Amino acid sequence: MSDMLPGIEVLSYSFTGQHRPGPFSPVLVGVVGSGNLEVMLEPADGPACTVQVETSARGFGEIWQAVLRDFHRRHPLAGVRVSIHDMGATPAVVGLRLDQAVSELKHP
Amino acid sequence: MSISISYAECSARERLNRLVDPATFHEWLPPAQRVMSPHLAQLGVPCAFDDGVVIGRANLAGEPVFVAAQEGAFMGGGVGEVHGAKLVGWMRRALRDRPAAVLLLAESGGVRLHEANAGLIAVSEVMRALLDVRAAGIPVIVLIGGANGCFGGMGIVARCADHVVMSDSGRLAMSGPEVIEATHGVEEFDARDRALVWRTTGGKHRYLSGDCDVLIDDDMQAFRAAAIAGLTRASAISLGSLEAEHRLLADRLRNAPEGADAIALWQQFGVADAAQVPDLDAAAVRALRVV
Amino acid sequence: MQWQVLTGQLFGAAHDVKADGDFLHGTAQLDGAAITVVGSTNHAPVGVAMALQQARVVLDTLALHPGRAILLLVDTQGQQLRRRDELLGINRAMAHLGCCVDLARRQGHRVIGLVYDQALSGGFITSGLIADACYALPEAEIRVMRIPAMARVTKISEARLADLSRDNPVFAPGVQNYVAMGGVRAVWTGDLQDCLRQALRDAPREDERAHDGALRGGRRLAQAVAERVLAA
Numbered sequence: 001m002s003d004m005l006p007g008i009e010v011l012s013y014s015f016t017g018q019h020r021p022g023p024f025s026p027v028l029v030g031v032v033g034s035g036n037l038e039v040m041l042e043p044a045d046g047p048a049c050t051v052q053v054e055t056s057a058r059g060f061g062e063i064w065q066a067v068l069r070d071f072h073r074r075h076p077l078a079g080v081r082v083s084i085h086d087m088g089a090t091p092a093v094v095g096l097r098l099d100q101a102v103s104e105l106k107h108p
Numbered sequence: 109m110s111i112s113i114s115y116a117e118c119s120a121r122e123r124l125n126r127l128v129d130p131a132t133f134h135e136w137l138p139p140a141q142r143v144m145s146p147h148l149a150q151l152g153v154p155c156a157f158d159d160g161v162v163i164g165r166a167n168l169a170g171e172p173v174f175v176a177a178q179e180g181a182f183m184g185g186g187v188g189e190v191h192g193a194k195l196v197g198w199m200r201r202a203l204r205d206r207p208a209a210v211l212l213l214a215e216s217g218g219v220r221l222h223e224a225n226a227g228l229i230a231v232s233e234v235m236r237a238l239l240d241v242r243a244a245g246i247p248v249i250v251l252i253g254g255a256n257g258c259f260g261g262m263g264i265v266a267r268c269a270d271h272v273v274m275s276d277s278g279r280l281a282m283s284g285p286e287v288i289e290a291t292h293g294v295e296e297f298d299a300r301d302r303a304l305v306w307r308t309t310g311g312k313h314r315y316l317s318g319d320c321d322v323l324i325d326d327d328m329q330a331f332r333a334a335a336i337a338g339l340t341r342a343s344a345i346s347l348g349s350l351e352a353e354h355r356l357l358a359d360r361l362r363n364a365p366e367g368a369d370a371i372a373l374w375q376q377f378g379v380a381d382a383a384q385v386p387d388l389d390a391a392a393v394r395a396l397r398v399v
Numbered sequence: 400m401q402w403q404v405l406t407g408q409l410f411g412a413a414h415d416v417k418a419d420g421d422f423l424h425g426t427a428q429l430d431g432a433a434i435t436v437v438g439s440t441n442h443a444p445v446g447v448a449m450a451l452q453q454a455r456v457v458l459d460t461l462a463l464h465p466g467r468a469i470l471l472l473v474d475t476q477g478q479q480l481r482r483r484d485e486l487l488g489i490n491r492a493m494a495h496l497g498c499c500v501d502l503a504r505r506q507g508h509r510v511i512g513l514v515y516d517q518a519l520s521g522g523f524i525t526s527g528l529i530a531d532a533c534y535a536l537p538e539a540e541i542r543v544m545r546i547p548a549m550a551r552v553t554k555i556s557e558a559r560l561a562d563l564s565r566d567n568p569v570f571a572p573g574v575q576n577y578v579a580m581g582g583v584r585a586v587w588t589g590d591l592q593d594c595l596r597q598a599l600r601d602a603p604r605e606d607e608r609a610h611d612g613a614l615r616g617g618r619r620l621a622q623a624v625a626e627r628v629l630a631a
Contacts, residue, residue, distance in 0.1 A: 007152050026140040031119055032156045033181035040139055040157055056154050085154040136631040143627070146620055147569055151555065163628065193609065193621040197628025204629070219520055221553045224543045224570045226618055228520050229582040229608060232528035233621070236606045239501045261524050267494030282490040282521060287548055288480045297482040308486050319488045345498055347461050347506075353495050354454060361447055361487060368483035 009058040013051040013068050017078035020047075027104045030097045037086040037094060039101045044081040055086035067091045071098045113328040115253040116277050120162055120177035123213050126328045127251075127335055128166035128175055135164040136201075137194060145188050147223045156182045159190040163198040165207065169336045174202050177213035180256035186220030187262065192230025199237035202246055209247040209339050212269070217284065218260015231261035238268050239345075247271060247342035251331055252320070253278040257309065260284075267319070271341040273334040274311035274320040275327075276390045281309035303386060307370035312385055316374050318356070318399040325390045400536055402440045402472060405515050408591045409470075422452045423472055429595065435460040438472030438526070445522035446479030450492035453526065457499040461506060468599055469503055471512040471526045473533075477544075478521030497525030504531055509602045511595065513587070514539040514574065531602035532584040534594070535574040541583070542572045568617055579617030581608040 023043060030038040037055075044050065051068050075098075082098075089097070115123055125133055137143045139157030148155050160182035166175050176198055178185040187195075195212075202210050219227035241248055248269040252258045257279030258266050266272055266280060274280060285299035285308075298304060307313055315323035321341070324330035343349065365372045374382035378398045385393060402423060406416045409427065416425030416436045421443035427434045437456040443449060453471075460467050478489060504510050512527030514535040520543045527533040535541070543549070546564065550557040563570040568579060577583035587594035609625060612618030 008149050008154055026138070028121075028139045028157065031179055031181040032154050036181065038139075038156060042140055054154050056152050083157075085156060087154055136628050137624070143624055150567075189618060189621050190624055193624035194628060196609070196621075197625035200625060201629050217552075219543050221544060221549055222555075224549075225541070225576055225580055225582065226569050226621075228524070228541075228543050229528070229577075229580055229612070229618070230621065232524055232582070233606060233608060235497060235524065235529065236501070239498070243505060261520065263490035264494045264497065264521075264524055267488075267491045268498060280490065281485050282478050282493065283480050283485060284552075285482075287552070288482060288485070290548055290551055291480045297485075308482060313486075314488075317488060319491050345502055347458070347502065350454075350458060350495070350499055350502060351462075353498075354451065354458060357447070357488070357492055357495060358451055358455075361451065364483075364487055368481070368486045370486060373486060 008054050008056060011053040011055070011061055011064050013065065015049045015072040016047055017049045017072065017076040017080070019076055020078040021080065021105055024105055027101050029101045029104060032085045032087050034087055035089055035093065037084055037089040037097055039097045040083045041101050041105055042081045042083070044079050047078045049077040049080045049082065051082040051084065053084045053086060057086065057088040063091055067094050071095060074099070075102045110329070114326050115275060115328050115331050116255050116326050118328065119181065120179035120213065120215070123328070124162055124175055124177040127213070127332050128168050128173070129170065132167040133164055133175070134166065135162060136198070137163065143190055143194070145190050145223065147188065147226065151222050153222060159188060159194065160185060161191045161194050163194050168211070168339065171208040171339055173209045173211055174198060174207045175211045175213070178215045180215035180254040183220050183222065184256050185216035185254070186218065187216060187227050187231050187234065188220040188223035189226040189230055191220065192227065192234050195234045196237045199241050202241050203244055206246065209249055210241050211249045211251065211335055213251045214258045214262055214266055215254030215256050216258055216260070216262035217256060218262050228261070231265065235265050235268055238265060242268070242270060242345060245342055245344065247339060249273065249335060249338040249341070251335060252280055253326055253331065257281065270343050271338040272320040273322040273324065273331065273338060274314055275324050276311040276393070277326045278311045279306065279309040280314050280320065307386060308368070312393045313370055315393060316377060316379055316385070316397055316399070323390050323394055400515055402474070402515070405472070405591070406436070409595055410592070422449060424456050429592070433464065433467055435464070435467055435469045436472060437469065438474070440474050442474055442476040442517050444476050444479040445493070446481065446484040447487045447489050447492040450489070450496045450525070454496040454499045457496070457503055460508060461499070461503055466507050468509040468511070470595070471510065471530055473512055473514045473518045473523060473527045474516035475518055475522030477519030493521065493525040497529045500526065500529045509599050511598045511602065514541060520544065528582070531604070532598060533582065534585055534587050534598060535577065535583045537574065537586050537588055539574050540572040541574060541577050576617065579615045581610070581612030581615060581618055584611070
């Protein structure tokens with residue numbers, strides 16, 4: 001492993017969903033603390049649910065892929081932009097926050 | 109029977125929304141606007157969409173107020189360039205819009221070290237802006253009760269306010285115990301001795317010494333009630349008020365017993381049963397204050 | 400620069416500034432007007448006692464000498480890191496000093512800060528940084544925290560912090576950075592008395608530092624974000 005300068009890893013994913021939520025105000029859950037993350041949901045055009053992750057815990061792309069795929073199976077959203085700032089949360093915490101964000105979407 | 113909700117365990121957003129009248133909070137520069145730090149990425153630290161501070165207006169007991177809350181879980185609530193600028197803009201706006209009060213839910217280590225110079229200047233600008241609001245006759249109320257306390261430059265800013273409310277779990281100070289221990293050793297300040305830390309910087313001590321105006325339990329309802337009561341607590345800074353403050357602080361320094369023992373200091377203040385204070389609840393400690 | 404050399408260059412023999420320990424105070428004459436001089440030397444730590452000593456001088460000026468300008472001479476290693484000072488409310492004593500300086504400004508006293516050697520955050524926030532304007536000598540250094548303590552708190556290595564302190568304006572302690580960021584209005588070189596004269600003449604009434612930081616490019620967001628809140 002070379003001596004890299006620290007940096008943020010940016011990961012992007014896109015899923016085609018079926019359930020388009022009605023118009024909604026942006027939703028924010030979580031905080032950017034050690035082992036934690038914040039998740040923001042915003043309305044977007046098009047059929048996709050896009051996810052952008054900015055994380056200080058680099059090299060976990062495959063795990064993010066798996067967690068987000070599971071999330072999309074649980075909530076096949078369409079027309080939603082998901083934005084994440086992560087500071088090393090576990091997959092369990094990530095899943096929890098994502099579900100929490102969706103539940104706030106449905107029950108503002 | 110209503111359930112007590114801990115102020116300390118709430119996030120900044122939860123505290124703010126539970127403090128003000130329901131559904132009255134309107135946020136400026138909300139997360140979706142992505143007004144974030146330009147300095148953190150270079151250090152491999154993720155940003156927060158709101159740079160760790162929520163600002164806006166709301167009603168409190170029907171009165172229009174400005175309210176802001178620092179998120180202690182993000183960078184220890186440290187003030188960086190954008191975070192500080194949000195608070196400065198918020199206070200400058202108060203000069204224009206003249207709310208009934210400006211309320212700051214402070215939880216901060218002070219200057220955000222990851223933004224060093226920019227953070228230091230930012231804290232200073234926050235202090236200037238706060239004093240402008242005070243000079244305009246708008247009460248500034250600082251509420252302290254988060255797990256990280258209110259330290260560093262924000263510990264100074266807090267004492268520039270008209271009215272300081274603390275829970276017994278809150279802390280208000282300048283330097284953190286770890287920095288003092290790192291500099292002068294564990295005999296000077298054992299940062300792991302929680303009881304010592306709270307006797308030195310916690311809400312009960314600050315209340316008994318007059319460094320905060322109100323002492324409450326770690327409870328959202330209590331914070332809301334104290335915030336409402338604070339709406340009428342504006343007090344102008346004048347030569348007379350500063351002379352009185354100077355006398356108080358100079359006397360305290362002159363009369364303080366040797367060493368750094370809080371119990372000895374409380375005894376010197378005339379607090380009855382000083383040794384019991386750490387075990388008492390907020391209500392019991394309120395009854396003991398003599399300053 | 401030694402404070403005696405500094406006051407000599409600023410005022411010649413026309414001053415009675417002396418040091419009581421590390422506490423500097425006195426009165427100087429410039430162009431027929433008296434100026435209060437107050438501050439510290441020897442990289443003094445600012446504890447409760449020092450904050451109150453400085454506040455006393457500012458209060459005396461407020462009470463006894465309406466309109467008299469105040470010069471804050473800053474050379475400090477920051478706040479005193481002692482449990483006793485925390486117990487006795489050093490944050491309150493510092494806030495008190497800051498409020499005294501701020502009231503002096505509002506009551507028409509021009510207040511100028513000058514970092515002539517070192518300034519570290521806590522010792523600086525309620526003196527130089529709450530003045531109408533803060534200046535610095537070219538060789539002065541302004542820091543938030545010393546690198547070893549900063550490394551402990553931020554978990555960034557000392558080596559990395561040292562690198563950043565060399566190249567990165569956000570971390571580098573040189574006063575030119577602070578000028579670029581708007582925190583320091585200008586560096587004083589050449590005829591220091593003339594620099595003081597000019598500083599007193601064009602002391603701003605409002606806090607122009609974020610504006611200066613944007614103009615000079617050292618702090619690109621602060622002014623814009625504050626303005627955005629006003630427009631929101």
